[in-house]
Amino acid sequence: MPPASTPSKDKRSRPVKIAEAIKDWVVEQHLQAGDRLPSEPEMIERFGMAKSTIREAMRILEAQGLVKTRTGPGGGSFVHEVSEERARALLGNYFYFKDLTVADIYQLRRALEPELAASLAGRLSETALLQLEDTVAAYAEPAKTVDEEREQHIASLRFHAILAEQSDNDLLGFLIRFMANMLSDLTVYRQLYAPPNYELWAKGKDYQQRLIKALRYGKSDEARQIMSDHMATAQHLMESQEAEVARRFIPE
Amino acid sequence: MPPASTPSKDKRSRPVKIAEAIKDWVVEQHLQAGDRLPSEPEMIERFGMAKSTIREAMRILEAQGLVKTRTGPGGGSFVHEVSEERARALLGNYFYFKDLTVADIYQLRRALEPELAASLAGRLSETALLQLEDTVAAYAEPAKTVDEEREQHIASLRFHAILAEQSDNDLLGFLIRFMANMLSDLTVYRQLYAPPNYELWAKGKDYQQRLIKALRYGKSDEARQIMSDHMATAQHLMESQEAEVARRFIPE
DNA sequence: ATCTATTTGTACGTATGTATT
């Protein structure tokens, strides 16, 4: 047995270690988004490693969305706030291997969307409310074709994304937008014998309009209840269409 | 204005494009975790680019957790299922810039944990139930020191992680474990005038024991209610301790 | 609009490390 002092060999490659070191350094120095990282030659100097090694390290950080790099004078690498799109894509990679079902997503939506609605009642600006009304206007008429129906479906998901924007809970907001995004990416295999369902369309529209009213007039419990019913209906619609979550990597 | 056919210049660097190309190729070929990617020399050949460029591309995929690379004969790069740890770390990077509050996390926990409990009632194996009981045993006695209390807190979060393991909803499971992890990483600044709260400790223990009973005997609604109360208490405890989410990058 | 200086981006060859047989 080796003496306790023997450092257990760290198998991670040098670029990975350098990337970790830079992350730690960023935290220690309290660097913020926009702050400059040392230049390539400086890194080569400070870490005593080859250019290509340093570059691989920067790619790792870039892939994680933590730094951006620019060429030219005044260029270099900069700390960058991870964008929501990037975070969505990276999290989506995880679920690529998990084949989520529509039911899985709706189990969460049914718990979270009503909570969101309730927490926003009476706290939305008139601008936000108008934006919601505009979105609902996109499906004032029942869809005549399958394509049109798909468009409306995506618009109605945008409704939820807009609502989520307004939350001051970043975790809740991110999650709801993540799910709306997953559902937008659905591949819908409509059953041949299932024509567009007018009744469900009418219900969905009605729910969102009533929801806007409840939100505007601060009726928190009402908003929660409407959203809850709305989710139940939406889930039923999805499942009747045998929708499936597409297996692909989400582009950033 | 350039003719429509002019391809708008793609600013992404070559390694990034190669990484994207490989991802697309993996999807097209229906490659699965464990499947082999072309060797370095092959890539150099096929993409007509230098070794360092190819290597940067592989680092990107590796950083996202999508491939693993081994040296030696029979080595090379392989498609890899993104691990939960990796996904947690990557998502954590996003929230590093967002300063979540304990209240934010609890808004979600209060909606999701009861849902999880309800959906698992009567569906747990005896093994899983025993595991839960073991975990609760870790805080059979009230904590005497601040350190001990912290240990118990982490054990009680593990309780929720174990429960989440049992869900067949991967999205719900991931999220609950993600939140439990964030809370484990808390920096707790106890107020000097706030001694360990025996009453809250007793309540928490009681909740989890009653919860196990409800889960074992399939009392779904009861499990939901207990979890709901438990969350309310836990949130109160956290906030009374002025807990804050630590600002650091989550290591994988 | 052109040139120039600065900084990253790409190429390529060689040498070294590592795991399998």
Added chain:
DNA sequence: AAATACATACGTACAAATAGA
């Protein structure tokens, strides 16, 4: 133990992008 097959790391030369004069 030696040969093999693979990734890992290095260092130099040159290309491309961009800001500023």
